[in-house]
Amino acid sequence: MSHNSSDLDKIETKSVANLETVSLSAPGSSNDLFGVDDSQLHRSLKDRHIGMIALVSVFGTGLFLSSGGTLAKTGPVGMLIAYAIIGVVVGLNQLAMAETAALAPLTGASIRHAEIFIDEAVGFALGYLKLWQNLLPGGVVSAALVIQYWSDLSPAVWITVLAVPIAVTNLFSIRIYGEVEFVFGMLKICLIVMLVLAGLVLDLGGVKGQERLGFHYWKDPGPFAAFIESGAVGRFVGFWAALSSVVYSYGGVQGIALLAGETKNPRTNIPKAAKRILYRVVGLYMVAVFVLTLIVPYDDKKIAVSDGTAAHSPYVIAFERAGIKVLPHVVNALTLTSAWSEGNASVANSARILFSLASKGQAPRVFLRSNARLRVPFVGVSVALVLLALAYMCVDSTAATVFSWFQNITSSVLLLDWIVIAANHIRMSRALAAQGYTRAALPYRNRAAPVGAWVSLVASVVLLVTGGFTTFLRGHWSTSTLVSAYCSPVLFVVLYAGWKVVRGTRQVPLEEVCIGALLEDYRTRPEEGEPETAKPAKRVAKKVVSFLWS
Template identity: 30%
Template sequence: MEDPVEDSKNRMKRSLKTRHLSMIALGGSIGTGLFVASGSAISTAGPGGALVAYTAIGIMVYFLMTSLGEMATYLPVSGSFAAYATRFVDPALGFAMGWNYWFNWAITVAVDISTVSLIMHFWLPNVPGWIFSIIALILIFTINAISVSSFWETEYWLAIIKVVTVLIFLVIGLMSIIGIMGRQGTGLRYWNYRSGPFVNGIPGILGVFVVAGFSFQGTELIGITAGESATPEKSIPKAIHQVFWRILIFYIFSILVISLIIPYTSPTLLGSSAKDIAISPFTVVFQRAGLAGAASIMNAVILTSVISSANSGMYASTRMLYSMSLQGYAAKSFGLANKRGIPIFSLLLTTLISALTFLTSFFGPKLYLFLVSASGLTGFIAWIGIAISHYRFRRAFIKQGHKLSELRYHAQLFPFGPLLALVLCILVIIGQNLKSLADFDWISIGVTYMSIPLFLVLFLYYKLRYRTTLIPLSKVDLKSTIRDDELKQNKA
């Protein structure tokens, strides 16, 4: 008789198609970081500085995704990078990364549904915001509870909306630059304006590294979905290469267009933040091109982007908790999937934590800000874990006598790729709040960098309790096939 867990996993795999994976990986990297925060990035570092920062982080993300792709095509598994840390580095690292990442996305869902209320106030300012947030949470839970395919289809179409919006923006922006639409063409005048194209020097670029890093978070969903892909050896490499070119086109070209049309000193760029979600450099460009209703249209696009982020967050955190249960890092009930292939108990717990976090914004604002701050850097910590895991995987692979020709997909420029990702992620984490570090503002430092001690607590707890050690390269488990339930054997 077939194992019900394995049977449900097979159903999940059959539902994930290559077109979904590539579009969702792209959609996961296009969100409010591009539509909203890109303006503040240009204001902080100038047009040239913003372009350098986004290009550097984009290259780093590409190398990071090729690292994840090499491991995911060789050993596809749900919640992959926490499982890889367990197998290739130290079970304590896998434990800490898994819980850290789950916590991050559970909190992010709460932040996103709170943002939904801010966006809806643009049209319905007199309706209590919590109503919109509750509706959004119920909608996201329902999408994830119906079936795996319902999640993929929803994300696929939400991603298409974002992609089409950016393409239209680029065309209209180009026409505005050369003077076909709107006012007289701007050309390169704003790149030479005052202190442009570089403003605030290296500190300015480092500051934008942080903004760009947050903008690209979500691309690691390729690894989370690896265990549910019918043909990971084909779909994952294709998705990675498509994401690289699309990031280049969408992010780099979008930053270029915005910086050519709007001067970096413009107050509209300074207002581009999550606190004023209705202000977007995209909106300003559309308005300058003479398009009526631009603000309302962009607000609708930003709404779909936030819902997409919350939907992806619910999926990612649910699958991570599911994977951790199969590794023995969480209760066994979280590793059970229903007949539709949904790890329902993992979904329920994630939804509960997201709802409770959202409620703290009403009953305890300080607690809410504490939770949001605690999850702030966890995405970068996950990226560091991916880089370390891949470096160890490749070294163990060679040490044990394997040939690179055995790999279905090769990461680019090893070991440069993972080492570059490691260095830049550390720089981004340090640069999160350079002013507080320079001023020795311990309260601000504690709030900003709270994710780090929380991660260390998880890591040290598991390491001391189970007395785990760094796995020798010669003993790293490199079996070419893997079942989720086999991951339990890697627990110390």
């Protein structure tokens, strides 16, 4: 059943009455009806910025650096299956996020959505876990270690050098951040295309003195690797253990919704970017991984060392083995830009998470302060920049261990975020039904989103619970693995329970979720341009360009 204006007005009256307990920012509103207003920030990220951020956030150092360790654990076919499974989980999760983000395009995304659709305590717990994840300087550490391919200087020197442009990028207009990420995004795409083409040339025997490989490494040493145990059990253990590192590889996709308060036409541009993640994963990521499995054997001892340095990048190793002297340096340089981009995004995300928490009174209100002209939450940015000093932990011989900790902790927080995103969508759908709405009332909808939310929820829970299972195998106990894999879920429960006890929060009843007010805000504040469903059909060439670009 669809609703007319009078229906919306009736339900809006009930929903507005509940807004005293639900703090929500209405995009572009000039009043304080919805609490702290995102209009303090500057909406200057354009379609091409958010679209490129969506694309490049999928391709990080997980692919360029740690993919070798994944290949060593599970073999070529196991690796392809692992990337495909996590890719589908991520894609379906983003479709669910697209619908909730279009209905409530707020800075903080899933953090604020959890407070609206589930419970304020869920948003509090997730917000601080995501803040912790982004404050961990994994990107800067990766960048400093990548430079070790060329330099014998201490990583501390390069951490200091890399921190300066990150500070400049984040302390000025978000438009500068968008442009920088756009440029780095283009470099990442160039890197992917170069790796695929060079890998195919190498595999097909196009390098002088190198025989044609074909699917040789799929046959010898074989399609699947055994890890820890032998035989079929070892192959399964290797495959399942690889899933956690693959989760790390897909980290960053949530960043597109996190910046909703600084995006032009967020109800249109964020869903447009989110829904294409699934297609791009299939179209680009899987191709890059497939080529990798053709040019490097999983039993190469060098790729099994996952220490975050480019010397152990499987792509670099493959080109070095073929006697190609230039390509390894090019790959390393572009991998450096990728790692630096991740560090840059972490600072930006940390500031927006602090802004989101402060808007709910869950962090000091000083984090709401923004530059009067540039509208950048400079206090949050400054705190994130100060905490980049954690990157100096990698300057001693334990760099590999620190890199591994960052990776495991990031993976568990990512899975918790995916779980909350899926739960937000499920609660939103149930609230729509409870209040008499159909899905046709949503600003954006996708047929796969309702089922996709459940699939991604179940898959993410299973992956989270089994994230550190290898430490429970006989003779392989590792306290560091146990802590890094499960400290985030335990901390989430502690934060959630603590906030409920202190503030006495409750789960928002479905009938009290402010669906009517959200839909009324959408109806009375249309964005520029026509809705996506009303656009004329594109020509084939334009569709291809749109697929890769926007």
